[in-house]
Structures are given as C-alpha cells and as structure tokens.
Amino acid sequence: DIQMTQSPSSVSASIGDRVIITCRASQGISSWLVWYQQKPGKAPKLLIYAASSLQSGVPSRFSGSGSGTEFTLTISSLQPEDFATYYCQQTDSFPRTFGQGTKVEIK
C-alpha cells in the first residue's frame, strides 16, 4: 500500500501569509494526487486534482504542484475562511490512502 505523509501536522499563520503544505508518497504516483479542505463538522471539499488542477469554484490563491513522490499545496495569501484541515490523497492505486492531515490555525 502507498503511504502518504503530510508535513507539517499543523501550522499557525496570519491573514495574508503564504502557507505551504507538503505531501510525500512512499512510492511514485505520477500526478495522481488530490487535495481536500475540511472544516469542523463538515464533509471534505475538493480543492486540487491531478496534483495541480484547480477544482471549479476554488479560489486561485490555492495551487498545487509536484509529481512522483513530492507534492505541495500552496495558499498564496491566507484568508479567514481558509482556516481548516487539509488532506492529500493518492488516487494512483487501490487502496486509496490519505495523508494524516495538516491543520491550519490562526496565529
């Protein structure tokens, strides 16, 4: 099974900050990497698919990059509504696996 490791586990940031979250796969997954945002008590929301494609309706301050085993999610200028937990997921093979999550908190 492919293991997904996110870092950091949590980050404290201020409004307007640039935030970068990293996701590493235990083996190459090409660009089969997805990012989700989840707020407390809510279902996850798709942000980025195929490593770098922005889901329709998602603000352009979110971007994704990477391929193979190293991926990043960047929030270029953190907004109040971005405080949430972010998860990566590999969709290269079954079983699908998620990273452990990165909580973005207010500094």
Added chain:
Amino acid sequence: EVQLVESGGGLVQPGGSLRLSCAVSGFTFNTYGMNWVRQAPGKGLEWLSYITSSSGSMYYADSVKGRFIISRDNAKDSLYLQMNSLRAEDTAVYYCARGNSAIGVWGEGTTVIVSS
C-alpha cells in the same frame, strides 16, 4: 442539485452488524464509481472502499477487508456498505462519496458508534 444522503448509522454492539445506505440524486448514478470514507472522532480521513459504476470491481482498505462489503443498486440510485464484525475502532462518521481519480461530491455523513 447533486446530493448524497447517507442513512443507517447508529449504536451497535461489538461484533454486531450494520448496513449503511446512500441515496443519490441530481446526477446519472450508473456512470460514476463510488466510495465510502470514514473519520473517527478527532482523527483524519480513512478511505474504506470503492465500487465501479457497473459493480464490476470492488476495492477495500486492509482495515475492513473481509468484514465490510460495498454494493450498489443502480436501479434505485443507491450505494450500500454492509458492515459485519464491528469493533470499537469502527466508530466514526461514514461518508458516501462520488469519484474515482478525485472525490468531487461528498455526503454529510452518518455516525456509527460501536459500544457495549
């Protein structure tokens, strides 16, 4: 409007069984693969199972393989998860979710509590 509505959650004793259902609307169900994903209290997301649009293939996480069975009824626009031999660690919110290479639509979840 695309909707996924889970039902069937509740309190069950360890070793017991439960069947979750997911009723879908607003899209052509028989053209999409479907997933079950869960989230234990205070924990991260755990992918559980996937079924192809025609039920030709099913896949499972190691943690539920042999205990859980995913199925669907395209005539009823419904997805199911039969959960057997339930354990305390199966306590979670269970989400029905649409998609293969990315999960673009999620239900609101149904809560399963395994406790004596």
